[in-house]
Amino acid sequence: MKRIYVNEKWCLGxxxxxxxxxxxxxxxxxxxxxxxxxxxxxxxxxxxxxxxxFAVNCRHCTDAVCVRSCISGALxxxxxxxxxxxxxxVGCLTCVLVCPFGAIxxxxxxxxxxxxxLCTDNLTGEPNCVRHCINNAIVxxxxx
Amino acid sequence: xxxxxxxxxxxxxxxxxxxRAIDKQGKITILSDEAYHTYGRPLISYYLLGKTDAERxxxxxxxxxxxxxIKTLFSVHAERIDAEKKQVYLQGGKSxxxxxxxxxxxxxxxxxxxxxxDKVPYFTFMTYADALALEKQLSPxxxxxxxxxxLIGLKCLEGIADRVKSVAVVDMAKQILPSILDExxxxxxxxxxxxxxxxxxLSDSVSxxxxxxxxxxxxxxxxxxxxxxxxxxxxxxxxxRDAGGKTERGILTDDRQETSLKDVYAAGDxxxxxxxxxxxxxxxxxxxxxxxxxxxxxVNMAGGEAHFTNAIPMNAIGFFGSHVLTxxxxxxxxxxxxxxDTYKKLFFDxxxxxxxxxxxxxxxxxxYTSLLRNRTPLSQVDFEAMKKDPGLMAFSAAYREQKLAxxx
Ligand SMILES: Cc1cc2nc3c(=O)[nH]c(=O)nc-3n(C[C@H](O)[C@H](O)[C@H](O)COP(=O)(O)OP(=O)(O)OC[C@H]3O[C@@H](n4cnc5c(N)ncnc54)[C@H](O)[C@@H]3O)c2cc1C
Ligand code: SF4
Ligand code: SF4
Numbered sequence: 160m161k162r163i164y165v166n167e168k169w170c171l172g173x174x175x176x177x178x179x180x181x182x183x184x185x186x187x188x189x190x191x192x193x194x195x196x197x198x199x200x201x202x203x204x205x206x207x208x209x210x211x212x213f214a215v216n217c218r219h220c221t222d223a224v225c226v227r228s229c230i231s232g233a234l235x236x237x238x239x240x241x242x243x244x245x246x247x248x249v250g251c252l253t254c255v256l257v258c259p260f261g262a263i264x265x266x267x268x269x270x271x272x273x274x275x276x277l278c279t280d281n282l283t284g285e286p287n288c289v290r291h292c293i294n295n296a297i298v299x300x301x302x303x
Numbered sequence: 304x305x306x307x308x309x310x311x312x313x314x315x316x317x318x319x320x321x322x323r324a325i326d327k328q329g330k331i332t333i334l335s336d337e338a339y340h341t342y343g344r345p346l347i348s349y350y351l352l353g354k355t356d357a358e359r360x361x362x363x364x365x366x367x368x369x370x371x372x373i374k375t376l377f378s379v380h381a382e383r384i385d386a387e388k389k390q391v392y393l394q395g396g397k398s399x400x401x402x403x404x405x406x407x408x409x410x411x412x413x414x415x416x417x418x419x420x421d422k423v424p425y426f427t428f429m430t431y432a433d434a435l436a437l438e439k440q441l442s443p444x445x446x447x448x449x450x451x452x453x454l455i456g457l458k459c460l461e462g463i464a465d466r467v468k469s470v471a472v473v474d475m476a477k478q479i480l481p482s483i484l485d486e487x488x489x490x491x492x493x494x495x496x497x498x499x500x501x502x503x504x505l506s507d508s509v510s511x512x513x514x515x516x517x518x519x520x521x522x523x524x525x526x527x528x529x530x531x532x533x534x535x536x537x538x539x540x541x542x543x544r545d546a547g548g549k550t551e552r553g554i555l556t557d558d559r560q561e562t563s564l565k566d567v568y569a570a571g572d573x574x575x576x577x578x579x580x581x582x583x584x585x586x587x588x589x590x591x592x593x594x595x596x597x598x599x600x601x602v603n604m605a606g607g608e609a610h611f612t613n614a615i616p617m618n619a620i621g622f623f624g625s626h627v628l629t630x631x632x633x634x635x636x637x638x639x640x641x642x643x644d645t646y647k648k649l650f651f652d653x654x655x656x657x658x659x660x661x662x663x664x665x666x667x668x669x670x671y672t673s674l675l676r677n678r679t680p681l682s683q684v685d686f687e688a689m690k691k692d693p694g695l696m697a698f699s700a701a702y703r704e705q706k707l708a709x710x711x
Contacts, residue, residue: 162710164707164708164709165703165707165708166708167700167703167704167707167708206694206695206696207696208688208696211696211700213695213703213707215695215707218706218707218711220711221710221711224591227317227591227594227595227598228590228591228594230343230344230345230346230590231343231345231346231355231359231360231362232343232361232362232363232364246359247355247359249346249349249354249355250354250621251345251619251620251621252619252621252626252628252665252668253590253591253619254669255619255628255665255666255667255668255669256617256618256619256628256630256665256668256669256672257591257617257669257672258669259669259670259672259673259706260669260670260695260706261666261667261668261669261670261693261694261695263669264665264666264667265626265665269624270354270624302708302709302710303709303710
């Protein structure tokens with residue numbers, strides 16, 4: 160299965176991926192309307208430390224500890240992708256407590272968790288963060 | 304191969320899934336004395352809160368048993384195991400033969416002796432049936448008394464607080480949630496609950512009950528219309544113990560989840576786990592732990608090889624939109640941040656993170672948890688940075704390359 164992988168040394172720390180994530184998941188087509196003046200809650204986050212920058216989002220782990228720990232069965236595998244069913248989720252945050260990447264988080268509207276679904280849950284259909292990364296610091300491909 | 308699983312909840316389901324992944328042909332039977340499709344046990348409070356319903360409470364999809372070719376026997380109590388003859392004897396006289404057996408019987412409510420309890424109806428809060436029965440009694444003019452300010456008692460409180468007139472909670476401990484919080488953390492959460500009208504009688508206990516009111520040791524008299532007893536749970540060890548298997552407070556197993564009886568495995572709340580944050584065997588009655596144990600048992604039952612060697616206590620509990628995330632053991636040096644109603648406390652010694660308390664600071668808490676579960680030497684990370692903000696920056700570039708540039 161294709162996943163998002165990080166090429167740390169190419170990351171400029173521009174945070175564009177965070178904006179592109181927020182835009183894709185706003186379900187709007189006008190970027191200005193989607194983002195201007197808004198606090199964004201992207202599912203990808205860039206960490207910055209001196210010269211080092213990298214983006215982190217859900218790794219879609221093989222035997223994902225979030226899926227194993229979810230109290231409601233809201234997290235499951237869909238063809239290898241770790242999917243969240245926010246309709247089932249009760250927002251207990253057990254998944255947040257166990258994800259070793261800090262890649263699943265409370266949704267801004269409260270009451271449920273949110274995570275990267277590789278843009279299968281929005282209009283873009285393929286990871287919008289990767290598509291707009293100018294330096295190939297994140298890529299979407301098959302790896303072992 | 305015939306697999307029998309007693310208990311249709313997290314541990315039992317996890318085992319069945321792993322067995323089926325390895326053994327496509329074997330016959331799997333899950334039996335339970337509850338009447339329902341597997342449901343997330345912690346969801347019963349969310350059900351009363353109106354955050355979920357019978358359909359969405361299903362822990363696995365409606366076609367789970369059919370898809371995995373699992374036979375179910377619901378509303379059936381297993382009475383006895385004969386580990387020599389490899390038989391489980393069921394209530395009503397029937398029996399089931401097994402090659403590999405999993406005991407995933409969980410726990411049951413502990414009801415302490417209280418004078419007058421025989422004369423008042425009361426509820427416990429463990430099952431969906433308990434929640435449905437309690438719900439029938441809820442109405443805006445009723446007063447509720449909950450005995451027990453632990454996780455289950457307070458989740459019950461959250462579930463019903465806004466559906467009744469008042470809720471009072473009595474507990475012998477001097478603070479709420481003593482199993483997961485220190486005094487300061489408990490006082491923050493207590494304030495939250497009091498905002499929703501909850502009244503607490505701590506360092507106190509019920510001295511006697513009569514219809515409509517309880518007399519407490521302190522002399523206080525608390526009127527109530529509904530009584531809920533949530534004073535703790537006791538693991539269901541009897542099946543294994545009576546068959547001659549080793550038990551202490553919980554069922555004892557090896558790290559493959561096999562009991563001292565050959566081909567009898569045990570997993571979940573009915574067992575003890577070896578807590579690696581304090582190096583002792585204890586009961587960790589928590590859902591993720593039940594899943595880890597059940598999955599491990601399943602692999603071994605089906606002839607694979609799995610070892611469960613990193614059990615830790617870890618709990619995420621929410622009340623009215625605020626979140627308490629805790630894990631590990633509270634020993635060693637501490638690091639604290641207190642800002643408004645948020646609270647962070649880390650416990651560590653020279654080499655390892657031992658535990659943490661996070662109140663309304665859930666962001667990326669799993670990075671702390673990973674330090675606990677992996678017993679990561681703190682010399683391998685920038686722990687000073689990590690204290691303030693859990694992040695992957697605090698790890699080595701090589702670690703990040705492992706985790707972010709490869710399949711995990
Ligand atoms: C109100 C509440 C809230 C909770 N909240 C959380 C939470 O937020 N996070 C968390 O991690 N954990 C929570 N827990 C704990 C969590 O539910 C348990 O850790 C988990 O359900 C354990 O799963 P299990 O499979 O070991 O056992 P259980 O879920 O207890 O299931 C055991 C099953 O076996 C059946 N059984 C027992 N004996 C027999 C027999 N002889 N014959 C037939 N059937 C039998 C029982 O009826 C039961 O259905 C909560 C528990 C409660 C009650
Ligand atoms: S949310 Fe975390 S644990 Fe779950 S699959 Fe993604 S990276 Fe793995
Ligand atoms: S917050 Fe939602 S997805 Fe996460 S563990 Fe709880 S119910 Fe499952």
